[in-house]
Amino acid sequence: MKRSLLQSVLLRMLCGGGITVLLTEIVVLINTLIVMRLTGNPQAVPLVPDYAARFENPYIALIIQVLLCGLIGMSFSGCSVIFEMEKWSLIKQAVLHFILTAIVWVPVGMFCWGLGKYKNVYISVGISILITYVITWVSRIVLLRKETREINEQLIHLRNADMREDENERSN
Amino acid sequence: MKISLHIHERYKEPEIAICGPENNEKLKEVYRIVSDAVNEQFTLYDEGEAVNVSCVSIIRFYADGQKVKADTLKGTYTVKKRLYELETLLDEKSFVRISNSEIVNVKKIRRLDTSMAGTIHIYLDGEIETYVSRRYVRQIKQALGMGKEARR
Numbered sequence: 063m064k065r066s067l068l069q070s071v072l073l074r075m076l077c078g079g080g081i082t083v084l085l086t087e088i089v090v091l092i093n094t095l096i097v098m099r100l101t102g103n104p105q106a107v108p109l110v111p112d113y114a115a116r117f118e119n120p121y122i123a124l125i126i127q128v129l130l131c132g133l134i135g136m137s138f139s140g141c142s143v144i145f146e147m148e149k150w151s152l153i154k155q156a157v158l159h160f161i162l163t164a165i166v167w168v169p170v171g172m173f174c175w176g177l178g179k180y181k182n183v184y185i186s187v188g189i190s191i192l193i194t195y196v197i198t199w200v201s202r203i204v205l206l207r208k209e210t211r212e213i214n215e216q217l218i219h220l221r222n223a224d225m226r227e228d229e230n231e232r233s234n
Numbered sequence: 235m236k237i238s239l240h241i242h243e244r245y246k247e248p249e250i251a252i253c254g255p256e257n258n259e260k261l262k263e264v265y266r267i268v269s270d271a272v273n274e275q276f277t278l279y280d281e282g283e284a285v286n287v288s289c290v291s292i293i294r295f296y297a298d299g300q301k302v303k304a305d306t307l308k309g310t311y312t313v314k315k316r317l318y319e320l321e322t323l324l325d326e327k328s329f330v331r332i333s334n335s336e337i338v339n340v341k342k343i344r345r346l347d348t349s350m351a352g353t354i355h356i357y358l359d360g361e362i363e364t365y366v367s368r369r370y371v372r373q374i375k376q377a378l379g380m381g382k383e384a385r386r
Contacts, residue, residue: 148365203348206348206368210348213346220378
């Protein structure tokens with residue numbers, strides 16, 4: 063049965079959110095072990111100090127951070143439906159994808175990791191995102207152009223073969 | 235009329251040739267009868283009136299709102315079937331899906347073109363220009379018998 067667009071978005075959000083929470087848990091666990099080892103503090107929690115200061119209990123802060131990471135995962139997974147919009151160009155898809163996901167990850171980044179507090183963080187995050195989108199776009203365009211070129215060559219080849227067959231028939 | 239049967243391995247698939255010194259009404263009639271007899275026919279509708287059209291003359295089937303339409307060089311007709319139904323009925327070597335809303339006749343494809351924005355345009359006979367969904371590019375390659383992706 064064909065799923066509606068809304069069903070598709072919700073399903074992707076659910077899967078994406080779940081996977082992100084799971085992966086974040088693993089990363090947090092590894093980070094915690096590293097921080098404990100480095101600081102020698104068995105209760106150390108890997109959090110940005112400004113963020114941790116918002117909470118009385120660091121473990122609550124950690125759980126909320128993991129859930130917010132899941133929210134980012136949900137936004138990226140749900141917005142991947144944009145790339146299924148057949149009539150939209152790659153640029154339109156990429157711009158819309160960026161805007162919609164940024165609505166989620168920018169506030170979360172500001173809240174959890176101090177994004178926006180330092181100018182350098184803004185610039186480095188901006189550049190890395192831009193590079194990611196440009197690499198994706200260029201590689202897709204190069205691949206598509208290669209494929210359309212091959213198809214056009216095959217079309218010419220088939221047309222020539224048909225013409226040769228017709229000529230042979232006439233000469234026979 | 236002289237009728238002959240040629241059996242030779244150079245014929246990749248059965249074919250019929252109608253030969254004559256000039257193109258006259260009799261030859262056209264024979265061509266029409268033979269074409270109707272051997273090529274799959276489709277019942278299309280022109281303002282409610284049923285018309286039998288040979289599959290080979292159909293350029294594309296496409297969804298237009300709630301309706302499915304078919305383009306030929308003679309005009310546009312309505313089809314009383316859904317695209318997914320057509321997909322199962324049509325010969326997969328002759329017709330290929332190019333997007334969620336369109337199936338085209340492989341023999342009617344002129345060329346493809348990718349724009350810088352990442353949209354793939356397809357040009358068909360009858361000066362028809364439409365677009366190809368990126369996810370159906372592989373199917374087009376298969377239909378054209380390209381490499382490993384060729385349909386068996």
